[in-house]
Amino acid sequence: MTIDRRLLIGALGLTLVLAACGGTSTATTEPAATAAATDAPTSEPAATPEMTEEPQVSEEPAATDDGGSVGALNSLAATLPETAGGVTFDRAGYDGSQLGILGAAAGLSSTDLDPILKAQGKTLSDVNFAIATSSSTGATAMIYAIQVKGVAATEFADSISGGMSSMPQTTLGGKTVYGEATGGFGAFVYPKDDTMYLILLADEKVAASILEQLP
Numbered sequence: 001m002t003i004d005r006r007l008l009i010g011a012l013g014l015t016l017v018l019a020a021c022g023g024t025s026t027a028t029t030e031p032a033a034t035a036a037a038t039d040a041p042t043s044e045p046a047a048t049p050e051m052t053e054e055p056q057v058s059e060e061p062a063a064t065d066d067g068g069s070v071g072a073l074n075s076l077a078a079t080l081p082e083t084a085g086g087v088t089f090d091r092a093g094y095d096g097s098q099l100g101i102l103g104a105a106a107g108l109s110s111t112d113l114d115p116i117l118k119a120q121g122k123t124l125s126d127v128n129f130a131i132a133t134s135s136s137t138g139a140t141a142m143i144y145a146i147q148v149k150g151v152a153a154t155e156f157a158d159s160i161s162g163g164m165s166s167m168p169q170t171t172l173g174g175k176t177v178y179g180e181a182t183g184g185f186g187a188f189v190y191p192k193d194d195t196m197y198l199i200l201l202a203d204e205k206v207a208a209s210i211l212e213q214l215p
Contacts, residue, residue: 077130080143081213085206087139089132096124116156122148141202143210145195153191161198164189173211190214
């Protein structure tokens with residue numbers, strides 16, 4: 001059984017990118033709170049209720065950032081579990097326009113997808129991808145989800161997974177998947193409609209729990 005090494009290496013690379021970007025996002029929300037504090041003294045006594053409302057206003061930019069920023073929880077990322085088999089996951093999602101350095105960090109690039117998209121009459125605007133990485137101490141499991149809207153995952157899973165069709169087919173977590181756990185850690189590919197889910201570095205217990213929660 002073989003899994004594209006770029007995906008294994010890329011998961012770590014993308015985790016580092018997300019960590020760096022997460023720090024930037026936190027820093028940008030603090031000035032909003034400072035501005036709210038600055039406005040409060042200039043207000044009339046009636047401004048006291050406004051100070052109570054200010055934190056709500058300061059949260060709005062964060063929500064806007066999540067809609068199109070690095071690591072937003074898009075609809076595809078939301079299909080990935082937050083916890084599975086005792087492992088907690090950090091989830092992040094992207095669209096095709098965000099491939100660039102993020103896709104390269106994840107081991108996925110437009111070069112890999114171009115032949116698939118051209119053959120199916122699709123463009124990068126039809127692509128979504130998401131990743132969930134373990135935040136639990138000692139756990140290594142990670143999950144990829146790659147979607148090409150309107151294209152059956154079986155049409156592109158072989159190219160991206162490193163050879164789904166050559167993997168043993170099995171039933172795990174109530175799903176028909178391809179792969180196995182070797183040496184306590186496994187790689188499993190689960191094609192579902194127009195999305196390919198790829199579970200890496202997870203033992204069967206964790207993989208089964210993940211699959212039970214996937215669509």
